[in-house]
């Protein structure tokens with residue numbers, strides 16, 4: 314089953330209308346079958362303007378939030394991207410369309426395995442996945458051009474900042490379960506520029522350099 318018309322409508326009404334301009338992001342989100350990444354019983358809601366539960370108390374992000382975060386990464390196609398919080402794998406697929414290689418970490422095994430199966434089924438060969446506490450990063454393959462964190466952290470996780478290339482961009486929701494701000498971090502030598510983007514709502518990043526369980 315395909316949902317091309319609901320996907321086109323989603324891109325037009327939820328993304329373009331709200332100011333998403335990067336044509337590569339729009340093209341990727343017109344292409345990727347988001348309905349496959351949500352539980353079967355929720356498929357009819359897959360292109361709605363909201364997050365949806367994916368099991369284990371986690372959610373697939375709202376389409377606009379994925380588009381906004383990914384656009385903020387300013388991807389040209391040559392980057393190596395680290396993603397923390399694979400979840401459903403939907404955003405992972407978007408990133409794979411827009412960059413050279415994606416390294417994605419998920420701490421919950423059942424979600425990671427489901428995401429891997431989907432991603433392999435769709436034929437992506439530029440995604441590496443790992444089940445681990447992503448707040449430590451992926452040191453063997455660091456540094457990364459871009460880092461995207463899809464779960465809220467109390468602070469900018471130090472290991473992740475150190476695994477970001479100079480001039481690289483990280484996007485991370487900072488805050489508690491109930492109050493969060495999405496920030497863009499640009500590494501500048503030993504320093505960093507932190508740009509506040511918008512309020513947001515994510516599940517918590519649970520881990521050594523995130524929230525303790």
Ligand code: SAH
Pocket residue numbers: 371372373374397398399400401402403404405418419420421424445446447448463464516517518519520521523
């Ligand atoms: N972009 C994903 C969002 C998933 S929700 C999507 O659209 O599907 C965030 C995910 O982060 C959850 O699956 C949660 O289990 C995961 N997560 C939380 N803390 C983590 C950590 N320390 N390391 C890796 N994944 C983590």
